[in-house]
Amino acid sequence: MASDSIYWNESAAPAHLSAGKALPERIDVAIVGAGYTGLATAIHLARAGRSVAVFDAAEIGHGCSSRNGGMVGPSFHKLGVAGLTSQFGEEKANAIMQEGMNALDYFERFVAEEKLDCDLRMTGRFRGARSIADYDATARECDRLHKAVGLPFEMIVEQNQRAEIGTDFFNGGVVYHRDGGIHPRKLANALAAKAVEAGATLFPSTPVRGLRRNGTETELFCGDRTVTARDVVVATNGYADSRTDAMHQRVVQIRTGAIATEEIPAELMAELTPKGRMFGESARIFMWFRPTPDGKRFIFGGRMGEPGCSPEERAAAIRTAALRIFPQLDSIGVAHVWHGDVAYTPDHSPHLGFEDGVWLAGGYCGSGVTRSLYFAMKLSRRILGETGAETAFDDLPFKTVPFKPFSRKLADLLSRWWAWQDERDLTKRA
Template sequence: MPSPAKDTLWTRTARLPAETDGTPPQSVDVAVIGGGFTGLTAARELLIAGRSVAVLEAGQIGAGASGMNAGFVVPNFAKADPNAVRAKLGEQGGNALLRLVGDGANAVFRTIAEDGIDCDARQVGWLNPAFGAASAEMLRARAALWRDLGRPVTFLDADETRQQTGMDIYSGALLDAEGGTIHPLDYLRGLVQSVRRRGGTVHEGQSVDKVTRDGSGWRLTTRSGATLIAKKVLQCTNAFTMGIAARMGRSTVPLRVYQIATSPADADTVRRIAPEGRPVGDTRQNLFTYRLDRDNRLISGGMAAIPFGAFDRLGRTVAERLSSELGLPQAVTPEVVWTGVAAMTPDFLPRLYQMDDGWFGGIGCNGRGIAMTAQLGRVLARAAQGEDPDQLPIPLRPLRPLPFHRFTPIVASAALIQARLKDRFAR
């Protein structure tokens, strides 16, 4: 049986029930390994296309990154601007990926509207404030590049940014009008309902330990002893490195992120720091983020340079940073703290892998988990339907686990310490 749900803001405030299926069917057109945003979006697309689908989730729906994030819906890259993407993939390939990623938020909110998912969806825009003059010029140029692609991205000056955040430390901000926020667990459970309503099945506690050839298809064997025959397999296991997920998970750098939610902010504070209700994530190396939930709780997060005792320590540290950065009238304390793992690729771009004929995997949302997974799931569904992988907007890459993967958390800790030092001189 899957382990009990972790205590998060989302498990405390979810409105949609967690409903899944029992024993997996004997055979389907496509087996999807992983019941997060990517896997469930892919399953939904395949069912719309008339394929039979079963989703096999190792744990409980929402126990991975899809249920542990902060609910930001951001349709761009965390660390790459359009020119960098074109330089990496070429003009044609770069533009194809840029169009895909740029429509990521709209794709999420379209799905929510089409399926009537009650998940506190608010497409009010996303604000990316610039810390320092150099960052402001970088964001001004980045906004222009996105506008050239037809996207509603603008640059706000320092005064406009102060009006949007109540903070006077920023030199400007990029405003992406298509971003927003959701309740991620309700969205995830809504995707489960969507898949089941269309005739697919979703199974918890089905860790896939083995995928072997069975004629022209594949036989999936789970730790519980269940077997399933599928013509195609989609692997959507994100940063997990157990069982069948090991090879793909080890191709990324895992970053453990800690999130907190405070008690609700007062009305004056809400009007000062988020007059339009927009989520915020700045440009600092040790970035500062915040958003409000439906009850005006402040949600923020951070990472720990030293992992020992980080859960309790980071909760206090993030709360103190919220109070200090936002100039709150009184110090806030965490109402709840939770943690999850994000998967980062070396070049900060998403990856599409082909493990074998008819067996595809996708990974690498790089801190843009909700919007990026929506598009990653759609691309995987296209691959499962036989579309030429070389024509897909996410390029097919050889699957190569990172050398010394077990030491990547140490490298990440060192990078975080260096980032904090850089921030001191960036303003």
């Protein structure tokens, strides 16, 4: 395993939908980043009659749009109801949490209406509690969410958890009934096909080296060519760098990794996931895991492994965490390992709007599948001057990251500290 081997790309090859056209000299809207946000924005704007070009430094969906875990849900704010209420008051806290439900409702509706082939199945998610205290805290938060936004959930006591997951590792947990899974690469491919069908032109392997505002327009420097656009959308999220500095300065990139197992016997899969759920756990550095859409393998992911570690080291770290939960997989090897960068923000909120002369949507804080399509719709309406473009995040400033050059190293240090605390807690429990 000398380099990334992404399971999703093996089971659904990346889309090759470049129109083969030369770069335009002028365009209504230039979109930098051909992931979920960029592609979905292209669909809306092209259908509204705008000329749209989408640029990416690599292949279509190269970033986390083909590297994520393929888990969908309401994507609630990381601070929780109590944390948001203490900061903004009850009404604003509830409005922010409601956006998570709105995003999921929109995502499901859009996939259905557009007939996107992405293996969407709303199987629910079981989140295991590592301790009795975690179980109680989860129950309290779920009760708050149910009262605030109507979240359906079911607490599962430890004695009954085998009906949900084939392990005795947890002290019970919760089932989130409005969660499910997709095939990330298939979603990226489907969005790309819809964008081309709508009239957008895709330019993979076409890095934008920089942007320069020129009056009411923006120049994009692509190799030895310059493209002039009336509007520019930066949708690079966790893959932003100095070339798209407006996004880069506002997010902290955090590296995560994932593995896919070898094929697992059907009877063992039925034991591990009796209901085909998605899974998670309570921890500071938590692991997410799920069966693949074909039900033949498991995928595990999270912030395991030292910063800059090799694929072999990353696979070993994730596998160690996986075997804590499923010791039954001891004889099952790792077939794929890969990594990706997610984008966090200082206030733990996603953002969209017009900053530094360009339109931005991102900072999804590790929960970008549903948020990206929802934000693409909202951002498109804003660009087009349409109604229904508002969100509860609009009055939260999209601030730049303090001490940005050191942000990734600081995030790595914090991850190590939190991981040590998690290990200490497990040692105490044992």
